[in-house]
Amino acid sequence: MTKSAAALYLIPTGLGNDDLINVLSPQVIEHVNKITHFIAENEKTARRFIKQVAPNKSQVKLNFKVLNKFTDPLDIPYFLEACLSGEPMGLMSEAGCPGVADPGAQIVKLAHQKNIQVIPLVGPSSILLAMMASGLNGQNFAFNGYLPIDKGEKKAAIKRLEKHSFEHQQAQVFIETPYRNNKFLDQLLSSLNPNTQLCIACNISTSEEFIKTLPVKEWSKQKVDLHKKPTIFIFQKEHFN
Incomplete structure (x- = not known):
């Protein structure tokens, strides 16, 4: 299967505050630089992560959907609208790999239901x-x-x-x-x-x-x-x- 421009990318983050360049693959940084639509547990920490790995990326242009225990379940079915409109999206965990011991699993399930390609990126678990x-x-x-x-x-x-x-x-x-x-x-x-x-x-x-x-x-x-x-x-x- 060829990679779709409108895919959902599963973006691993670091497990601590050490230099992320030492634990993340260049592929992760490459895709973070390309994506403007993200789903994360906490917008503030997600922005901090993006700033660390892509310091030249404009923060003003970023769009976030927040997925945590306070998220209204009725909003979740609309989280992937950017993908359905042809834009790539990134799903991030607070630490490590999204979808494992992480609420992001429900977004991945939704992507499969909507026939959106899911692309996991290599990172620390x-x-x-x-x-x-x-x-x-x-x-x-x-x-x-x-x-x-x-x-x-x-x-x-x-x-x-x-x-x-x-x-x-x-x-x-x-x-x-x-x-x-x-x-x-x-x-x-x-x-x-x-x-x-x-x-x-x-x-x-x-x-x-x-x-x-x-x-x-x-x-x-x-x-x-x-x-x-x-x-x-x-x-x-x-x-x-």
């Missing part, structure tokens, strides 16, 4: 980078997103997924709201088997990157502060434990 660096089963893993907030429900979910991990040798991947990271880690350490392998991947692709995999019993001896730091958690209970 904290989930895949953490999985790559974990040493756990990269051939069989599941991304679970957020677990329940309720403490009892969360513990039950951890136990259930640990059992599933053992039975299917499947690594289990999670995220948490950054200000709850330390409490989530405490609950993982108190709920998991002492020999279950746990990977903590924090501030990925930045100068403060921290990635380490240890048995739960070893993590209990460590002092790690994850407060307000973007973190991926991965665990796997292996058969030899």
Whole structure:
């Protein structure tokens, strides 16, 4: 399939505030320079990103549709009008790749329904980078997103997924709201088997990157502060434990 001028481009952003040129492909920068219609979670941070990667681009000419928890669902069907009029559009996440652990998935689904070509661009995904660096089963893993907030429900979910991990040798991947990271880690350490392998991947692709995999019993001896730091958690209970 040849690329359409009116396609929806999935534009990855950085995972931190470090030099974006080091983590983004030239293709991303090329398309950001060409596109004037964008869909983003936050217009202010999206404009800042565009200014970083395309400093000579006119900000005045940019058009934004904001997609977040405050967006009226009745407005979403009209978000791709520019594409339908022959203009390319860019979909951005607040961090990393759009459409994965990100509200942009509903826009991608809409594009397929409207027969608009979807073109994903290469960029950093904290989930895949953490999985790559974990040493756990990269051939069989599941991304679970957020677990329940309720403490009892969360513990039950951890136990259930640990059992599933053992039975299917499947690594289990999670995220948490950054200000709850330390409490989530405490609950993982108190709920998991002492020999279950746990990977903590924090501030990925930045100068403060921290990635380490240890048995739960070893993590209990460590002092790690994850407060307000973007973190991926991965665990796997292996058969030899």
